Amino acid sequence: MSSYEIFVIVFIMALVMVLGGSVIGLLLSPKSKNNQKGEQYESGIPTRGTSWMQFKVGYYLIAILFLMFDVEAVLLFPWAVIMKGMGVEGLYAVSFFLVVLILGLAYAWRKGALEWK
Amino acid sequence: MSLELIDGINKIHEFLTSNIEAAWVVSLIEYVLVGLGFLTLYALIALFLIIFERKICAYFQCRLGPNRVGPWGIFQVFADMVKILIKEIIPLKHNDKLLFYAAPFIVIMGSLLTFGGLQFAEGVHGVDFNVGVFYLLAVSSISIIGVMLAGWSSNNKYSLIGAMRSGAQVISFELSACLSMMAIVILGGSMNLSDLMAAQEDVWFIFQSPFTVVALVIYLIAAHAETNRGPFDLPEAESELTAGYHVEYSGITFGFFYVGEYCNLFINAAIGTLVFLGGWQAFHLPFAGCEGFNAVMDAIPSYVWMFGKTLLLIFLSLWVRWTFPRLRIDQLLRLEWKIMLPFSLANILLMAIWVALVK
Amino acid sequence: MEVKNLRVKSMNHVTFNDNEYLEQYVEELKKGGVNVAIGCLDDCINWGRSHSVWPLTFATACCGIEFMCVGAARTDFARFGWEVTRNSPRQSDVVFVAGTIVNKMAPVLKRLYDQMAEPKYVIAMGGCAISGGPFKNSYNVVKGVNEIIPVDVYVPGCPPRPNAVLYGMLQMERKIKLEGFFKLPKKPAITPEEKVWAERLAKEEEARKAAKGIK
Amino acid sequence: MEDIKKLLAKVAPGKEVAEGTQYPTIELEPNEVRAVAKKLKEAGFDYLINLTGVDYTDALGTVYHISSSTNKTAVVVLKTKTADRENPVLYTVCDIWKSADLYEREVFDFYGIRFIDHPDMRRIFLRGDWKGFPFRKDYNEVNEMPTTNVNIDDLETLPSITFDKEGKIVEKTKQLFDNNEYVVNFGPQHPATHGVLHLRVSLDGEIVKKVDPNFGYIHRGIEKMCESLTYPQILPYTERLDYLSGSINRHAFCMCVEKAAGIEVPQRAQYIRCIFDELTRIASHLLGWGCMAMDMGAITAFIYGMRDREKIMDIFEENAGGRLMPAYSIIGGLTKDVVPNFQQTISEFVAYMRESIKEYHTLFTGNPIATGRMHNVGWLTKETAVALGTTGPTGRASGWSNDVRKIAPYAAYDKVKFKEVLRNTDTCKGDSFDRYIIRLDEVLESLNIIEQLNENLPDDGVNVKVPAIVKLPEGEYYQRAESARGDFGVYIKSDGNKNPYRVKFRSPCMTLISALDPLCKGEKIADLITIGASLDYVIPCADR
């Protein structure tokens, strides 16, 4: 059995588990109805307005930095695999790249991009 | 046992092929058996971990923990399971139905797929890509999307804040987990888990270089954070957001988050074991004259090594969880971006130097 | 299940209060006979439910502190599998009404109870929740939460000591073990309390409509 | 006393200082109150202890107890009243003493007196749709239990009255929140509001913009009930105000009655009462410490706190016969003498507790996550603390020395050596960490007090004979005591009957809650919880 087959099997199993569980829950569970049941829970007080509204995310700048670093990390992986075989040359090749990354982080830090706002 | 297991699988295969003519039926039956096997293991591990945590946490708190259902309370989780399975699933009025019901699926899918990529004993593994480490990193981060979806689709203010916090969680610890693994990839020279296992036959990675220790610590913190537990349970934050992202989930839909959380705990510990602590490899002393010792170690079955080490890491994680207070969101980001990221970047550089010069 | 066969670990059946109620309860459920298979399944489900009752964190006053003591190390309710206190009513099974319920709080409690998923249980803990207790002469206190929501078990005390709460929990466990899952509804669809509530709601609605009509 | 009388003569010329009262008292016309108040404030009287509404049957009025953060022992009482029962109006002092804000709302809620220029004349304890004013002596409305959810408009519209240009009184309303603000309800059912406090929090992402505390979800009307109970019957209710310092409240009420009735309590009873007070304080601080840890996510610390608290509960149970509600003090002494091995138990406990505190420090105080969450969060300066009247550990963490045990020593507190635990104002200005650490320090100090009292326990009986029916002579009595949360006060107005005419408990928690908004502004949601926990309020005490 190849890995890809197993991958598909596991994926389907996840579906089966969730669907199966939900169906059992929906069919077997006792039910009751009242007006307030489907309302949002907010400590027992009716909610004010909708919750789907503009919401300030304080870590916005860091999230963008994350995108950058994550891509760099992905780029580094191929190098990591062959690093052992390449020896010192591999080190030269990528240390420049890594240093730029570290400097970039230091710059962002210095500029206060890593502070919570 | 693992070899016996493979024997058994082969026997089943022979039995099926000798009795059923159509090859696709055989394959189908095998698929179903494999799938069910995975699912059972997954569920059992989740149940075991639930009772394990409840007992351990009780002992940390000088309590006894569940002890009235079955001997030492071991059937407690089955009672929980029965109950939660037939608890009402509340039809909500104002939510985004599709995303709301998709969220538990995504969480379970993420953790099951990662689970499928683990190695449990010598030769017992499911998905084994040549980019195994990469695969694990990729699928394990799916779960958190489920968390975000759950929080968003509930149309509840607490859960929305929880979802936003889980976003912060993603951008925080994804990177460190990734970079700490990279250190190992540099050392092992491969991303395939089987290759990495083979490279640890004599000496585990943790003992191969001082920088793997740093990588392990960073990995443990990051992995712990990704499970949304312990000091990193911001998206749930019981005392702030009542139940966080899954505040509107009831019955088994909540149960899935619950199960997923515990399985992620196992999965992360297992990945840590595989990548850093030699997985199912026995502990060997790579010196002359230690053959006797090594033979004794080898006599212990590989799954005992695997699960023993995993449990150790889980225990560590529980210890942390039941000791520390929760981080605030800016502390969380600070921990990642000002402490762990510089350390892991430096660690990679040092590891590369180590590999280039020492090896 | 028969009341006589009802077993609670390390506690004798006859030492419990109010067995008559349970007997009556079983009589009612048994009307029409119970299939053996269903009976077994019932027992299995009830076993699960009775040992995994997750309380809602709901405490208004002094009893809440004693409730915290029940959860603490000395009288550890985790032993019964009750320790998973959920803050969301969606995920909890029982609400311990621990403390006084005043008029302003009554609709909140009602809303929380409404938002709980079935099956749900209520334990009135302490004098205030049972009858208004010390404050039953007050102008602003609800005289017993059974005016708002149906109560399963009453645990008297002001506040009850933690072991008394454990005793109440055992009582609850016994009651759940006798339920008939396939003989729904287990509680009357509309309890007398609900009825009072519904009437009041209707009355208010009418009054509001009338007021609007005048305007 | 003489100085204060001179001062009063200066700030309120022509007003007579009443004779034979506990504190210097002057009666003022409503329109003079503000001027006198301003002058008093300038003279250093910056701490409004208490503001009580009173129904004199022919008139409605208020009583102000004012003290100073510098001249701590001085207390001045102002009184005013209006004869208009239909539409009573008085002048606000909430811009002079900030703590008057909630008190005046309370007076409005109970008596219907509206305060001119008070920005927020919502009902505080009762729902907006409540009929009548329950504390008036002629209140006879019937209010059914409401069945509908609380109306959000009632919560958000702030009515106020003010003078327009012609000097006529006009009514105004203001909206609390904008339409598009992200307002989240924390409470009434919430694990971290320490009861049923309802916080409406306006958020900007994770940042708190405004906190609007809503009270009354546990308003039981204890004070009104007291008016129809005899003095011994009131005692159990005092314990249920702030159930975490129940013994202290009960002690305070007993002292007030004993002082008024001229009952001399034996020394032994006073010593034991003090030991119980301090034990209560320790129990309360342990719970406060544990709850703060739990609110910050460290559940284990909470369990440890509760574990050690059980030892105190055992002592209570063994001697007094109750756990949370010991019901030990009665008018004239104690119910029973302590059990024979009491002294030994206490000394064992003291030794045990000292070790435990060290453990707590290692477990939680040293934890960098915890310190990071507490340091530099929720600054409360001394001036704000005095203005808001946040007494007790909270005030002392800001450097405001306000320990009633030192200011007006009662029972056996003048016979023991102890120091008032204050945080040094030079290095720290009262952030969450100060409020956290001061509680653990106070536990140590309480242990010192207990040790001293326990060693010198006199032997002269635990109670004296009191008349079958306790009747207080006509007059007003006020007794302060240091509860676990601050300055607890009992105000009794007696008309000579066996029931009090008016009882008011000065709740330390209400002012603590009023500090939430200024402290949390600009902090994060997690800090809101930390600050709330560090203030350590008890809602039933605030709501009464």
Place this chain on the structure above:
Amino acid sequence: MKKYFTDIFSGIWNLLKGMKITGKVLVSPAVTECYPEKRDELQPKERFRAELTMPHNENNEHKCTACGICAMNCPNQTITVKKSKITDENGKPKIVLDQYLYDIGSCIFCGLCTRVCPQGAIEFTNNFEHAVYTRSKLIKQLNKPGSKKVEVAKPAAPAAKPAQAGQNEVAAPKQENENKQ
């Protein structure tokens, strides 16, 4: 820069110290008292007030004279004393106790009733197991059926009051008592 590293290491050190505390508790025995398992050993302390009782002697007699002082002193009418007037064999009118009803569901265990009882007829015991399913069962009749007041040789003066501490709050002048009735 130096501070950065010292902060990190002192932080980790402090975290480890905290973990040492919990680790120590992990291996030390639990403090949990197993309530239902060790029910017999876990009785509350003697003075604990958990239930009002009226002790009866072996002849099914109690000390209550049905004076109603306890009911009057109760802050929230937990106690109801139902009594009736009969004439005894000597032809004298006499008040006997019919029912002594006690609502444990609203009792606040303040102990005022036992303190004021001139006869010492009622007392608190420490049986705390009262949880029931029906609220009406919480109202208990304290005098056993068929019981009557214990006949003692009448002391000359009412000095027979138990010399208990704290019973000096006795309220209730006679007339008020009657009015209540």
